[in-house]
Amino acid sequence: MKNIDYALMLLRSNKLDAAREILEELLAGDPGNQDILYNLGMCYTELGDPEKAVETLSQCVRYYPHYANAHVALGFAHSRLDHDEKAGEHFQRALEIDPSNPYALRNLGGLCAKEGDFEKAIQCLEKSFSINPDDQQTAYGLGYSYFQAGKIGEADKYLEAAIRLNESTRIADLAKGLRREIAQIALKGKGFRADAMFYCLSALESFKGKTLEQVRQVAFEIGMVGRQGLDINNPDKKYTLDSMAGSFTGLQLVSYMYVGFKMIDPDLDIGLDLSEEYEQALGMFGKGKRHGYTIH
Amino acid sequence: MDIRFIDPVPSVLEGVKEATGKGIEFIPKDDLKTFAALKMARKGMPSHLIFYKREHNEIINHLIVHECGHIFRIFRCQENQRLVPFTDQQFKYKALKQIEPEIYALARVLSEDQIGHVINLWFEGLIRQVTNLPPDLMIERWIYNSFPALRPLQLQSLRKQQEESVAGLSETVHRMTPPTILFASNVMNYAFLRILGLHVGQNFIREYGTTEYLGKGKELAALTEKDYDDSHEGDNLMITRWASFLGISDWFGWRGFEDVPPDYAAV
Numbered sequence: 001m002k003n004i005d006y007a008l009m010l011l012r013s014n015k016l017d018a019a020r021e022i023l024e025e026l027l028a029g030d031p032g033n034q035d036i037l038y039n040l041g042m043c044y045t046e047l048g049d050p051e052k053a054v055e056t057l058s059q060c061v062r063y064y065p066h067y068a069n070a071h072v073a074l075g076f077a078h079s080r081l082d083h084d085e086k087a088g089e090h091f092q093r094a095l096e097i098d099p100s101n102p103y104a105l106r107n108l109g110g111l112c113a114k115e116g117d118f119e120k121a122i123q124c125l126e127k128s129f130s131i132n133p134d135d136q137q138t139a140y141g142l143g144y145s146y147f148q149a150g151k152i153g154e155a156d157k158y159l160e161a162a163i164r165l166n167e168s169t170r171i172a173d174l175a176k177g178l179r180r181e182i183a184q185i186a187l188k189g190k191g192f193r194a195d196a197m198f199y200c201l202s203a204l205e206s207f208k209g210k211t212l213e214q215v216r217q218v219a220f221e222i223g224m225v226g227r228q229g230l231d232i233n234n235p236d237k238k239y240t241l242d243s244m245a246g247s248f249t250g251l252q253l254v255s256y257m258y259v260g261f262k263m264i265d266p267d268l269d270i271g272l273d274l275s276e277e278y279e280q281a282l283g284m285f286g287k288g289k290r291h292g293y294t295i296h
Numbered sequence: 297m298d299i300r301f302i303d304p305v306p307s308v309l310e311g312v313k314e315a316t317g318k319g320i321e322f323i324p325k326d327d328l329k330t331f332a333a334l335k336m337a338r339k340g341m342p343s344h345l346i347f348y349k350r351e352h353n354e355i356i357n358h359l360i361v362h363e364c365g366h367i368f369r370i371f372r373c374q375e376n377q378r379l380v381p382f383t384d385q386q387f388k389y390k391a392l393k394q395i396e397p398e399i400y401a402l403a404r405v406l407s408e409d410q411i412g413h414v415i416n417l418w419f420e421g422l423i424r425q426v427t428n429l430p431p432d433l434m435i436e437r438w439i440y441n442s443f444p445a446l447r448p449l450q451l452q453s454l455r456k457q458q459e460e461s462v463a464g465l466s467e468t469v470h471r472m473t474p475p476t477i478l479f480a481s482n483v484m485n486y487a488f489l490r491i492l493g494l495h496v497g498q499n500f501i502r503e504y505g506t507t508e509y510l511g512k513g514k515e516l517a518a519l520t521e522k523d524y525d526d527s528h529e530g531d532n533l534m535i536t537r538w539a540s541f542l543g544i545s546d547w548f549g550w551r552g553f554e555d556v557p558p559d560y561a562a563v
Contacts (some may be wrong), residue, residue, distance in 0.1 A: 241320040
């Protein structure tokens, strides 16, 4: 049985080749069908064949010039081919037909961001997100655009929202990476952090009597907690760990993690630079303890 | 006790081997909830696996043919177009969120621990029902039409299923189950028993006569009879229709037949 609903089920399950086969067969029997043309075009784009997507979706908008989503899909296929001007024209056309089309707004926002016009990107993406608040790409796009526009607080808010929407996607990973950069900026924005240095010193003291495995446990657990984001500028917010008794501030945990990973593998880049604070702490720690610390 | 196959089971088993290139291995497993359960072979597996309870009766022959029915249906579909339903913690969270007020309301009759314990039963039970009953219908029809020798066992098996379904109409179950789940479950049971009863010439739905499930159940049965395409793709589309009809579309998803967890083949 060849059925467009089944092809859509395959598409949603990421079985793109299987969906394409059905859609191509269906199109052969019904060459002007709006849904088949649109979904086959989208399928070609997802399969990494934007030329065929442009061909199919152009046919779709020729037959159905007022089909806003087909213009969005065609614009998206053009953007995959770096035909940004044509892409923009189709997103605009979609918005003329349907001014509240969230996908047209999202893609136009993405295009503006690509061209470096972050203010316009934010405008489009904010509007799209207000219509479609469950869209992870839009949330990430907003986070990225605010970040590029230097509005770190807003950026962090949207990146956090993007991660919350679905933590298992590639977009969530990108959002996490950008949040780490934001944390780094927030951490070092005030220059040398004496508070972090003292936390590093206290970590060195605390890890002194632990085995390397115990240190690893603490560092990894902080890493896991950190995946949800640690508030390093709010000393009133406390976190707890299973591997270490007590309650800790975000900055304290980051410092402990930094020291822990330095002990496990000094060359490891954890994405946060506390090297100056760590060196200072190490110096103070070494002065106090002639033989330094011992790893078991 | 080893299984004593009756006709036509041996030829059905042979048919599975011909259709799929793989035979069936029978493995005793006494903690099963039913007499038999199937694990269909994926690419890396040498055979399909049927687990069975050592303590069983003749009905197991019907169950084995039924499970083979599932194999035939899915293997007739082109390999890259096979889809199977699945659910995970994220779907479960969404589903339970949808019925949160109903779960809280149960705190009047159940303790928190009890609720926590039965939540899984409700959720998994309903997903099993919605993803199995549509193809089960077609398989039972196929068995009835193709294997007259199995009809007496089939009837016993269906009566057992009917008794279990009717238990869902009891006052106790009513008090202890979230209304959304209870309603969906009973509507599905009604549609299933109605369609099959008409096919095999039995009245399986007598107990539903005065219940609130009748209207929706009839509607579901009608759309099933009207639109079912007798194939694996048709099964999946009908499962989707049932889920949408019952408002539980977001409770599970679909993935490729071969996209199973790495430990799937473990016995």
